[in-house]
Amino acid sequence: MGNRHDDTGTPRLSRRAFLGTTVAAGGITVLPVPPAVAQTPGAADSAPMPAAAGEPGRPGAPNAPVTLTVNGQRHQLALDVRTSLLDALRETLHLTGTKKGCDHGQCGACTVLLNGRRINACLTLAVMHQQDEITTIEGLERGGQLHPVQAAFIAHDGFQCGFCTPGQICSAVGMLREVAxxxxxxxxxxxxxxxxxxxxxxxEAEVRERMSGNLCRCSAYPNIVAAIRSAAGSQR
Ligand code: FES
Ligand code: FES
Structure with a gap:
């Protein structure tokens, strides 16, 4: 049975021909592209534009000089201005303690301290923080001494796989300062x-609420909460 045409002359698939294309594709329906669409001049317009050298924010754009102060050290970097703070820390400075979980501000794995306040490093651009003091998990210990929150996480077994732990600890440090x-x-x-x-x-309710932006896929929450409350007690 052949294909029919509608009133406008566009070919229509018969039911049998439609099922044939579905089976032949292993269950994936392959719909024919009407010639009118395939030949639309605008279709070619949606192809990626070629790189425009020198235009910021486009492929081929030159990197910009960016100065970041991380864990007390100044770094002169050359970055694409679209680089997130998280990617600058991990990919350029190789401070891989800060984790990338969702890259969308939903899990808290990328939490770092910005002038002592906790933020999601995946939701901000590195170029915006040239005047700020950035602290990552690598910068919390002092002179070989763990930060009290780090020590409490170890003492209370506040982790399982450990992926969320740097973000949990940085967030807890910022949170305890908010409480204070x-x-x-x-x-x-x-x-x-x-x-x-x-x-x-x-x-416990306060800790759980204040730490609700940091998810733990291992569900180590009881020990995380215990560690944070213990660290809070030691900071009296
Ligand atoms: S990686 Fe930033 S919030 Fe998940
Ligand atoms: S310890 Fe595994 S995600 Fe939290």
Whole structure:
């Protein structure tokens, strides 16, 4: 049975011919491209544009000079201006302690400290942070001494595979500073600022809420929470 044509002259597949193309492709339906679409001049316009040398943000653009201060060290880099802070840390500076989980701001594996505040390094561009002090997991220990949060994670077995751990620890360090600064959370009883949460009474609910941006696929949460509460106690 051959193909028919509709009123406009466009060929239409018969039911039998349609099923034949499906089976022949191993279950994948292969639809014919109507000649009218295949020959549309605009189709060629959607092909990738050739590189335009010297145009920022396009293939072939020259790298820009970027200065980053990471763990107390200044680095003069040449980066594509679209480079995320995460990629600059991992791919250019080879500080691979900071992990790339989702690359979309959803897992917290890339958490680093920016002037002491926690951020997702995958959601920001390196070129935006030339005036900032960046601290990664590699920069938390001092003179061979682990940061109290690092030591607490070891003491409480706060990890399994360890992939999320650098982000968890950096996030916890930033979070404990927020608590010390009197920043409330959604779990805080008083949001007015009249009665703030202290490090001494940092409840499990407070820790879980404040750390909710850091996911652990191994579900090591009970030990992570215990480690953070222990570190909070040691910072009284
Ligand atoms: S890698 Fe940045 S939030 Fe997941
Ligand atoms: S310890 Fe494996 S993802 Fe958290």
């Amino acid at each position: 600064d009197g920043v409330p959370s959604h779990a805080s009883a008083d949001l007015s600022g009249a009665r703030t949460v202290s490090l001494q009474d940092l409840s």
